Amino acid sequence: MTLSDVSTDSAARPTGLESEVARRRTFAIISHPDAGKTTLTEKLLLFGGAIQLAGQVKARGERRRTRSDWMSIERDRGISVVTSVMTFEYDGRVFNLLDTPGHEDFSEDTYRTLTAVDSAVMVIDAAKGIEDRTRKLFEVCRLRDIPIVTFINKMDRETRDPFEVLDEIEKTLALDTAPITWPIGGGRDFLGTYDLRAGNVRLMNASGDSHEDLVPEEGIDALLAGRGMSAIRDELDLAREACPEFDLEAFRAGTMTPVFWGSALRNFGIKDLLEGLGTFAPPPRDQAADRRLVHAAEEKMTAFVFKIQANMDPNHRDRIAFVRLCSGRLERGMKVRHVRTAKQMSLHTPQFFFAQERHIADEAFAGDVVGIPNHGTLRIGDTLTEGEDITFVGVPSFAPEILRRVRLEDAMKAKKLKQALQELAEEGVVQVFRPVDGSPALVGFVGALQLDVLQNRLANEYGLTVGFEGSQYSLARWVAAETARDLEEFLEANRTATAEDVDGDPVLLSTSNYALNYVKEKWKKLRFTDIKEVQ
Numbered sequence: 252m253t254l255s256d257v258s259t260d261s262a263a264r265p266t267g268l269e270s271e272v273a274r275r276r277t278f279a280i281i282s283h284p285d286a287g288k289t290t291l292t293e294k295l296l297l298f299g300g301a302i303q304l305a306g307q308v309k310a311r312g313e314r315r316r317t318r319s320d321w322m323s324i325e326r327d328r329g330i331s332v333v334t335s336v337m338t339f340e341y342d343g344r345v346f347n348l349l350d351t352p353g354h355e356d357f358s359e360d361t362y363r364t365l366t367a368v369d370s371a372v373m374v375i376d377a378a379k380g381i382e383d384r385t386r387k388l389f390e391v392c393r394l395r396d397i398p399i400v401t402f403i404n405k406m407d408r409e410t411r412d413p414f415e416v417l418d419e420i421e422k423t424l425a426l427d428t429a430p431i432t433w434p435i436g437g438g439r440d441f442l443g444t445y446d447l448r449a450g451n452v453r454l455m456n457a458s459g460d461s462h463e464d465l466v467p468e469e470g471i472d473a474l475l476a477g478r479g480m481s482a483i484r485d486e487l488d489l490a491r492e493a494c495p496e497f498d499l500e501a502f503r504a505g506t507m508t509p510v511f512w513g514s515a516l517r518n519f520g521i522k523d524l525l526e527g528l529g530t531f532a533p534p535p536r537d538q539a540a541d542r543r544l545v546h547a548a549e550e551k552m553t554a555f556v557f558k559i560q561a562n563m564d565p566n567h568r569d570r571i572a573f574v575r576l577c578s579g580r581l582e583r584g585m586k587v588r589h590v591r592t593a594k595q596m597s598l599h600t601p602q603f604f605f606a607q608e609r610h611i612a613d614e615a616f617a618g619d620v621v622g623i624p625n626h627g628t629l630r631i632g633d634t635l636t637e638g639e640d641i642t643f644v645g646v647p648s649f650a651p652e653i654l655r656r657v658r659l660e661d662a663m664k665a666k667k668l669k670q671a672l673q674e675l676a677e678e679g680v681v682q683v684f685r686p687v688d689g690s691p692a693l694v695g696f697v698g699a700l701q702l703d704v705l706q707n708r709l710a711n712e713y714g715l716t717v718g719f720e721g722s723q724y725s726l727a728r729w730v731a732a733e734t735a736r737d738l739e740e741f742l743e744a745n746r747t748a749t750a751e752d753v754d755g756d757p758v759l760l761s762t763s764n765y766a767l768n769y770v771k772e773k774w775k776k777l778r779f780t781d782i783k784e785v786q
């Protein structure tokens with residue numbers, strides 16, 4: 252596989268636009284906390300030449316060491332968790348790394364961010380293997396067939412047996428593994444990696460990754476003997492014989508992952524990973540809209556909103572809508588159609604974000620992510636086009652795991668609360684369910700941290716002091732039916748347990764799994780889903 256095999260993917264006759272699109276790689280890192288995502292991000296940026304900015308990533312990493320630290324930042328600055336975009340160039344490619352919030356809560360933002368990437372790097376702690384959150388995030392990637400590149404980190408520490416780690420990936424994730432490199436030793440004895448295809452060894456040296464420190468195949472025996480590690484030779488031979496060949500098609504289909512080993516902290520293996528990502532990971536993919544499939548290299552610009560961020564600047568009550576470009580070129584000042592309202596909007600100040608910094612974007616291409624300041628016009632899932640009436644599908648909302656009623660300290664402010672909840676729901680901070688029988692609204696959260704965030708934001712931005720009360724309901728499911736009549740019949744029969752979400756879509760409220768299953772049994776024609784995708 253050479254680089255040019257891949258970069259011509261969507262460029263039958265390369266034009267400026269086509270080659271700009273073809274050289275983009277938009278990805279996220281998925282991992283369990285502490286596996287080394289922050290460290291790896293920083294090192295990728297270093298290799299990508301964004302050295303002066305790497306410190307910021309670190310600072311951010313340190314800042315969110317604990318939940319309380321993070322919450323105090325949140326309070327002090329009035330910002331919510333930042334999903335930023337880091338763009339760097341390496342070897343002629345443009346990499347957009349979409350950062351996902353680092354805190355431990357299950358977060359809708361994280362999941363929505365995954366709708367905006369074309370591939371993901373899965374970072375695994377070599378001593379721990381597949382952990383909880385990695386598995387959850389992986390499942391979301393699988394739903395969307397997002398190709399995964401695996402980086403097994405912390406090889407400089409005590410590790411598990413490499414075969415065992417691969418076996419765990421295969422068994423728990425049902426994902427074939429194709430190691431591209433193989434670790435030689437581990438912990439204090441970690442020498443470097445063996446390139447399974449080229450047959451040479453890359454040694455780790457004091458400064459970490461050095462492509463000069465290569466030992467050719469014929470020197471390996473002497474190298475291992477010199478370090479008292481001759482026994483490893485058998486393992487290398489076995490790895491070479493037993494591991495399946497990397498298959499680009501299987502990778503692109505999301506059923507096989509290339510595996511790299513290294514140490515983000517020691518700077519080792521990063522370059523291999525980056526080159527692997529550049530070579531294997533797909534350029535911006537075709538994106539499904541309601542009426543047709545949109546190709547990334549089409550001339551006309553299209554984009555969708557996958558995240559809204561309020562209060563990036565506490566002095567201005569603006570909201571930034573993060574949009575992922577699906578096709579064409581965005582130019583500063585261009586007029587676009589906001590499909591949901593059928594209105595035109597001008598993109599006066601589209602912005603690129605880098606960690607905490609922003610810059611005006613003069614132009615951007617399919618695969619890129621830009622922020623568009625607005626005052627609440629743009630919502631999650633919205634589509635922007637140059638005029639065409641299409642809507643991208645697939646930006647999900649997740650059924651809440653926590654349902655509460657809001658208790659308002661000052662009952663006179665009920666109307667204000669309603670407005671505030673509507674705004675925050677549109678932004679994706681909370682889900683609001685209004686029971687059709689007129690009883691007070693319920694708020695839904697996917698992670699416990701969201702309760703604190705909502706409480707803070709209501710206090711700081713709307714001057715509303717609230718508490719939360721339990722509700723008889725613990726589950727909410729979106730209801731879908733084949734025909735309008737089926738749906739009506741259901742809603743009529745279940746008036747006391749149905750609500751509308753922020754878009755007016757019907758939701759069943761349930762007191763328990765048992766009750767939910769009962770309804771499911773009774774209404775077999777209907778679907779009760781815990782993920783709602785913008786249709």
Ligand code: GDP
Nearest residue numbers: 284285286287288289290405408514515516517
């Ligand atoms: P995150 O929570 O996934 O972002 O993880 P961090 O990048 O913050 O790393 C968690 C801890 O593991 C930090 O103390 C890092 O210094 C450490 N760490 C990260 N990568 C490595 C590595 O390759 N080797 C060793 N020994 N420690 C590492």
